[in-house]
Amino acid sequence: MREFNYPKFTLGESLTQEQLAFFDEHGFIHFKSFITKERVAEIIKGSHDVQKQWIAENREKVNGVPIKWGFDLDGSKIVQRFAFSSLFSPTLHELLKDPRFKSLFPFLGKKVSNPRVGEYEKDGLVLNHYINTENSKFSQMGWHTDSLRDVFYGKKIMPMLNVGIHLDRSTTDNGGLRLIPGTHKQSLRQLLFRKKYFLDYEPDPEEIGLNVDPGDLTVHDGRLWHRVALSPLVGEISRRRVMYVPFITGKFKPRDENSKPRLYQRFMYLLK
Numbered sequence: 001m002r003e004f005n006y007p008k009f010t011l012g013e014s015l016t017q018e019q020l021a022f023f024d025e026h027g028f029i030h031f032k033s034f035i036t037k038e039r040v041a042e043i044i045k046g047s048h049d050v051q052k053q054w055i056a057e058n059r060e061k062v063n064g065v066p067i068k069w070g071f072d073l074d075g076s077k078i079v080q081r082f083a084f085s086s087l088f089s090p091t092l093h094e095l096l097k098d099p100r101f102k103s104l105f106p107f108l109g110k111k112v113s114n115p116r117v118g119e120y121e122k123d124g125l126v127l128n129h130y131i132n133t134e135n136s137k138f139s140q141m142g143w144h145t146d147s148l149r150d151v152f153y154g155k156k157i158m159p160m161l162n163v164g165i166h167l168d169r170s171t172t173d174n175g176g177l178r179l180i181p182g183t184h185k186q187s188l189r190q191l192l193f194r195k196k197y198f199l200d201y202e203p204d205p206e207e208i209g210l211n212v213d214p215g216d217l218t219v220h221d222g223r224l225w226h227r228v229a230l231s232p233l234v235g236e237i238s239r240r241r242v243m244y245v246p247f248i249t250g251k252f253k254p255r256d257e258n259s260k261p262r263l264y265q266r267f268m269y270l271l272k
């Protein structure tokens with residue numbers, strides 16, 4: 001892992017030239033304290049409510065996207081990857097209405113049509129819940145870009161952002177998000193073949209790690225290579241919860257209960 005003591009920003013009503021330039025160069029950006037610790041606690045409570053509901057109805061999929069089930073430290077059944085979570089929780093749905101999200105749209109580029117928060121598209125509001133224990137089914141994620149989904153879909157790669165809202169503190173000595181800055185500007189060949197999608201977990205000499213606190217917001221370009229590193233620690237200390245919502249452009253393509261899992265979503269079964 002490369003040391004990169006990158007600047008952290010505060011999100012205001014509109015993006016500054018410095019923020020736009022940083023994102024353009026590196027393909028990611030980190031904003032401190034987007035929401036308060038109290039709001040984070042409400043969101044976690046909201047996710048527990050969704051989890052209860054899904055357990056009660058034995059749910060396997062949402063809009064064709066498989067739910068990743070696993071086990072917590074005490075052996076109880078938990079959701080380790082939620083999709084479309086905001087459609088099941090007023091708290092999460094409200095969160096996506098935050099007017100500050102719109103101020104991030106310029107990261108999608110200048111000439112895009114219909115930029116929006118993808119609450120009903122792709123996988124909607126995702127919540128990843130990692131924990132490193134024997135019974136956990138989700139403790140890391142192999143290298144990938146989020147734009148591969150477009151390639152699988154036989155489409156031109158559209159501008160896309162993944163906006164993360166972090167719910168736990170995550171430091172580089174405890175696993176967490178790793179990314180290779182600048183790879184959003186790579187060739188299509190590099191986007192497709194730089195690494196083996198989801199199967200490669202190896203550290204990269206160029207990768208950097210993020211240190212985030214609960215309530216921080218990060219944005220990465222859909223074309224950026226990233227992974228989630230396994231925590232070397234076991235148990236409660238390794239718990240990491242983070243939400244992602246896609247920011248997309250172009251034609252509105254909501255998914256519904258009849259939608260089929262897409263090829264890349266089958267890849268998700270490989271996650272451990």
Ligand SMILES: O=C(O)CCC(=O)C(=O)O
Nearest residue numbers: 128146177226228242244
């Ligand atoms: O959990 C993270 O920080 C990244 C997750 C991710 O890359 C994804 O869900 O596509």
Ligand SMILES: [Fe+2]
Nearest residue numbers: 144145146226
């Ligand atoms: Fe990703």
